[in-house]
Amino acid sequence: MRKKTRLTPDEARAVAVVEEAVPPSLLELLAGQKVPHTWRVTVLRELDRSGRTPKQLADRVARRWVRHRYQSKLLAGRGLENPYKVLNALVAAGECPDAGCEDEFMVDTGEECRTCRERKATRGKGGAVPAQRTGRRWWECRICRDPKHREPQPEDRVCQDCNREAEVVCAAKAAQWNAPTTEDVNDR
Structure with a gap:
């Protein structure tokens, strides 16, 4: 575990790029209206672990904010149960074991991830409710x-x-x- 230390200038610049992608409506829900230091450390770990650039991680934050429908939940008046969990979910690694996969698409080619496509194809097979029980x-x-x-x-x-x-x-x-x-x- 990294101690709470000052970030190097390079680390601070990298984190700043990702932090700019955090939507203002999410920042308003955080105490002090700023991201916590622990989140900055999480960003640095993810940059190091994934090999992504700060811009790629910032794109992930913006894409997941929309794709996971957090903004629409706020606009619908439902709020966010825990804004800190949302903040971490925006930068967390995806479920795919393929290091080149970024939310179901390959970073280098932009094509759909074959591993994710295969997982989706097998998802639900054998575990679905039989048709005679649901009727649909x-x-x-x-x-x-x-x-x-x-x-x-x-x-x-x-x-x-x-x-x-x-x-x-x-x-x-x-x-x-x-x-x-x-x-x-x-x-x-």
């Missing part, structure tokens, strides 16, 4: 990737929860964009 086949939402069986599979393979969440986010953004600005008020 299982399907996977293409956004949240949750297995579904209680609702019919739509053509676009987007579950009702994801559709509702998208509507809430769109409505919030529309309200934000349509809100009068100080320039509009001053022009009147």
